Amino acid sequence: MKSRKSVRAQRARQVLIGAIALFLVTQFTAALSLDYVWPLLRFQSAREVIGRMVERESGPDVIFLGSSRMAGAIVEPQVEQDLARACRLSHRLTTLNAAVPAGDPAAQERVLDEALKRGARPRLVVIEVAPEFFSQYGFCAGMNGVRLYRLHELHAHVGVIASQSYLGRLAQARFVPLYQHREQFWALAAGRLDGPITVSRPAFGPPPPITAPPVPDKGPPTEPSITADQLKEFAESAWMIRTKWLGDYHITPGNSQAVRRMIARCRESGIEPWLMTTPVSSPHRAIYDETIEAKYQQVLAAFDCRHIDSRDWIADAYFRDCHHLRFEGGEVFSRLITQRLLAPYWKQALQVSR
Amino acid sequence: MEFFKPGFLAFFLVAFAVYWRLSGHNLRMGWLLIASAAYYAAFSPWFLVLLFASTFIDYVVAARLPSVRSPATRKWMLILSISVNLGVLGFFKYLMFALHTGRALAGVLGWGFDVPAWKVVLPLGISFYTFEAISYVVDVYRGKVEPFKNLREYLLYIMFFPHLLAGPIVRSHDFAPQLRRPKRFSWLRAEMAAHLFLLGLFKKAVLGDWMASLVDPVFATPSAYGSQALWLAMVGYAVQVYGDFSGYSDMAIALAHLFGFKLPPNFQTPYLSTSMAELWRRWHISLSLWLRDYLFIPLGGSRHGEWITCRNLILTMALGGLWHGAAWNFVLWGLYNGVLLALGRIIPVPNALKARWLAPAWCGLTFLAFCIGLVVFRCQTLVDTGIMLSRLALPVAGKALAAEQSCIILLALAAVFGGGLIGNNLDWRRFRERLPATAVATGLAAFALIYVMLLPPKASGFIYFHF
Numbered sequence: 018m019k020s021r022k023s024v025r026a027q028r029a030r031q032v033l034i035g036a037i038a039l040f041l042v043t044q045f046t047a048a049l050s051l052d053y054v055w056p057l058l059r060f061q062s063a064r065e066v067i068g069r070m071v072e073r074e075s076g077p078d079v080i081f082l083g084s085s086r087m088a089g090a091i092v093e094p095q096v097e098q099d100l101a102r103a104c105r106l107s108h109r110l111t112t113l114n115a116a117v118p119a120g121d122p123a124a125q126e127r128v129l130d131e132a133l134k135r136g137a138r139p140r141l142v143v144i145e146v147a148p149e150f151f152s153q154y155g156f157c158a159g160m161n162g163v164r165l166y167r168l169h170e171l172h173a174h175v176g177v178i179a180s181q182s183y184l185g186r187l188a189q190a191r192f193v194p195l196y197q198h199r200e201q202f203w204a205l206a207a208g209r210l211d212g213p214i215t216v217s218r219p220a221f222g223p224p225p226p227i228t229a230p231p232v233p234d235k236g237p238p239t240e241p242s243i244t245a246d247q248l249k250e251f252a253e254s255a256w257m258i259r260t261k262w263l264g265d266y267h268i269t270p271g272n273s274q275a276v277r278r279m280i281a282r283c284r285e286s287g288i289e290p291w292l293m294t295t296p297v298s299s300p301h302r303a304i305y306d307e308t309i310e311a312k313y314q315q316v317l318a319a320f321d322c323r324h325i326d327s328r329d330w331i332a333d334a335y336f337r338d339c340h341h342l343r344f345e346g347g348e349v350f351s352r353l354i355t356q357r358l359l360a361p362y363w364k365q366a367l368q369v370s371r
Numbered sequence: 372m373e374f375f376k377p378g379f380l381a382f383f384l385v386a387f388a389v390y391w392r393l394s395g396h397n398l399r400m401g402w403l404l405i406a407s408a409a410y411y412a413a414f415s416p417w418f419l420v421l422l423f424a425s426t427f428i429d430y431v432v433a434a435r436l437p438s439v440r441s442p443a444t445r446k447w448m449l450i451l452s453i454s455v456n457l458g459v460l461g462f463f464k465y466l467m468f469a470l471h472t473g474r475a476l477a478g479v480l481g482w483g484f485d486v487p488a489w490k491v492v493l494p495l496g497i498s499f500y501t502f503e504a505i506s507y508v509v510d511v512y513r514g515k516v517e518p519f520k521n522l523r524e525y526l527l528y529i530m531f532f533p534h535l536l537a538g539p540i541v542r543s544h545d546f547a548p549q550l551r552r553p554k555r556f557s558w559l560r561a562e563m564a565a566h567l568f569l570l571g572l573f574k575k576a577v578l579g580d581w582m583a584s585l586v587d588p589v590f591a592t593p594s595a596y597g598s599q600a601l602w603l604a605m606v607g608y609a610v611q612v613y614g615d616f617s618g619y620s621d622m623a624i625a626l627a628h629l630f631g632f633k634l635p636p637n638f639q640t641p642y643l644s645t646s647m648a649e650l651w652r653r654w655h656i657s658l659s660l661w662l663r664d665y666l667f668i669p670l671g672g673s674r675h676g677e678w679i680t681c682r683n684l685i686l687t688m689a690l691g692g693l694w695h696g697a698a699w700n701f702v703l704w705g706l707y708n709g710v711l712l713a714l715g716r717i718i719p720v721p722n723a724l725k726a727r728w729l730a731p732a733w734c735g736l737t738f739l740a741f742c743i744g745l746v747v748f749r750c751q752t753l754v755d756t757g758i759m760l761s762r763l764a765l766p767v768a769g770k771a772l773a774a775e776q777s778c779i780i781l782l783a784l785a786a787v788f789g790g791g792l793i794g795n796n797l798d799w800r801r802f803r804e805r806l807p808a809t810a811v812a813t814g815l816a817a818f819a820l821i822y823v824m825l826l827p828p829k830a831s832g833f834i835y836f837h838f
Contacts (some may be wrong), residue, residue, distance in 0.1 A: 022559075028808050029562035033811030036565070040819050190378050203824070233801045 027320050030061045052167040055214040059198050060164040062117035063128050067214030070113050076137045076221040077113035082125040086295040089342040095351035100225060103360035104367060105312045108224040117353035121150045121157035122275035127165055129279055133286060134216050141285050143291045144276060148305055148313040149262050153269045156262045159183030161370025238345040239354060243334040251339040252300040259304035265307045268316055292324040296331040296350055301339040325358060374622045375576050382410060387629060396553040403630060404523055407532040418494040428452060429504040430525045433470050433511040433518045452508045460501045463493050468697035494676035498535040498694055500529050502661055507543040509665055516544045524550050533626040537619055538656035539637040543782045554631035561629060565815060572822050577616025578783050581828040582611035590749055593759045597769030601762050607780040608749050609742045610787055640791035645733035647711045650741060662691050677717055685709035700756060705750040711740060
């Protein structure tokens with residue numbers, strides 16, 4: 018006959034093991050729900066972008082996908098106004114800058130997927146590419162591990178995530194997602210979440226007609242000045258990027274496969290895909306040596322898709338650091354891309370449709 | 372690394388798993404020492420070097436004391452040990468305070484000198500382990516305890532990681548037998564530790580940290596707020612400091628249990644006290660006992676009449692206040708509590724007022740008196756203290772806290788008092804044993820999930836880590 022103490026000890030063991038098991042099962046279920054049911058709950062920047070999209074009357078005609086570089090490079094109203102003026106449009110043409118921080122092709126693919134699920138049918142999608150995206154370092158893998166990768170995708174990325182010292186955060190996101198994303202869960206419960214997590218196709222109407230006269234072109238912004246010290250800072254931070262993300266450069270498949278899938282998806286949906294390497298400052302361009310450039314061009318050629326190399330389009334003075342544009346730089350770039358590429362493309366598309 | 376952070380959890384799981392996997396008591400103690408050293412070194416390896424250096428002297432002195440016959444030599448050895456400890460504490464904690472105070476005094480006398488712009492980093496836990504080391508050497512000197520048999524035992528006494536950074540301050544006569552007793556894993560103890568840890572987590576991370584987010588803006592600029600907000604902030608801070616420190620203590624005690632060690636309780640529902648004397652027997656108990664045994668009693672205690680007793684009380688509490696921080700507001704706080712304790716001794720309370728039904732009123736009064744002291748403790752400057760106290764006494768219009776914030780503070784206060792009353796009157800262990808195991812397991816898991824989701828976006832760190 019068991020003693021009272023051993024009965025109590027056995028009960029205590031049942032209680033503890035049961036509690037731990039229940040805790041972990043609940044957390045694991047939450048992790049799976051975030052992976053497969055509400056993937057946008059943990060991808061805040063994508064949720065915000067999609068939220069902006071579904072609030073509009075009409076679906077976007079052009080979607081720009083990319084990272085923080087693209088986010089600063091495209092000023093939506095500038096593109097829309099310049100296009101309206103250049104093409105003498107009778108209906109508003111809308112653009113969506115769907116760039117997200119650390120938005121490598123894997124993240125871009127998720128944003129595109131969520132946009133298309135919600136009824137977006139742009140004529141054109143511009144996908145940001147860069148030598149950094151295709152290197153073996155997978156510099157966005159850590160963040161993607163927390164906000165993006167599903168359970169069945171993790172095994173391919175764990176090594177890279179560990180090398181970025183993101184393993185702790187990944188473990189947190191997988192084993193205690195209710196803790197990791199508690200703010201989002203509470204915001205969801207209170208109805209205050211910034212953007213949708215469920216898929217409900219919005220009723221995108223036809224593009225509204227342009228009723229007001231076109232806004233007069235106020236001309237490009239005045240070029241700011243840049244000091245030698247600022248250029249030196251750019252060179253130092255560019256060198257850090259070189260050391261950290263481009264050393265011993267070789268291409269790994271992950272992100273190039275994501276680009277390939279996006280191109281195929283666009284073409285299947287009747288959307289024209291373009292690839293674009295966004296502007297960077299001259300010190301940053303200097304870190305792309307011959308080896309890196311050759312390998313990068315090789316990857317781009319394999320995509321069989323129009324590629325716009327705009328790395329040297331913008332003067333250094335328009336940058337706030339070695340690879341992000343200031344607002345004025347975004348305005349200038351938006352004008353240039355509209356003038357050089359979007360307007361001719363749209364005029365031709367309009368002629369064809371007539 | 373706070374106890375509820377994922378980094379600490381990872382460390383703890385490794386330390387725990389290896390500890391119980393090892394066979395042999397000495398191996399386990401060795402592992403525990405290594406884990407504790409690694410834990411402390413994670414904050415800064417230099418802290419570890421300093422701890423070794425300062426406590427090694429105490430170990431050597433205590434080891435030699437029993438064999439020294441000459442009372443004068445013994446006394447000098449004791450003085451050396453205490454001086455080293457207080458010197459190290461004084462340098463890191465009070466040097467800049469002393470220099471600034473000296474400059475202010477010199478300024479009054481018409482002299483001037485520049486205070487160097489040094490940034491002296493306060494080693495974590497120094498106030499706690501210094502006091503532990505002093506208590507050990509004094510107890511050996513007094514013949515109350517035998518010295519530790521070896522350096523490993525002594526280092527583990529000082530560095531045992533659950534209590535290293537913020538107590539409880541443990542006495543060697545409590546800890547040494549536990550160091551020598553072989554350990555066996557107990558599921559009962561583990562379950563009790565789990566309940567205690569969750570309770571501590573709730574107090575620290577839910578009560579303490581949320582209160583901090585509400586009251587910090589008020590204490591930052593009290594002149595902008597009206598009396599309503601200041602009253603609520605004062606009460607909110609009382610909840611915060613209790614939640615923060617008693618929560619930490621609960622978690623530390625729970626973690627110690629998981630390694631087979633029992634640490635002394637540090638808080639026993641202090642806000643349910645009906646007098647300041649009772650409150651200080653229930654608040655930060657390990658420090659109160661230390662101050663009693665190593666300061667109050669050596670000063671003469673209560674053996675030399677009421678006035679000397681009052682003097683000793685006030686002095687002890689003032690120095691206790693100074694222990695909390697190198698600033699005059701802490702000294703004032705200590706003096707304030709000392710004076711209240713002294714008044715409580717010398718002012719007789721009529722028997723009619725000691726009736727049981729008046730206990731809630733005395734409880735409320737004691738809590739209010741303690742809260743007023745906490746205003747002195749918390750305010751960043753003496754000017755702010757004056758502003759706050761004057762606006763507490765006389766109603767003044769100003770910014771108010773939102774209804775939601777006010778409700779949260781009052782609910783938190785109700786939780787502290789209600790929880791205390793329930794804890795004092797309910798045999799929690801018996802209550803749990805009557806429930807089915809599934810219900811208890813589900814409740815544990817549910818509370819853990821809820822607490823984890825209630826953790827604030829930004830933890831505010833343990834208040835007592837700064838001491």
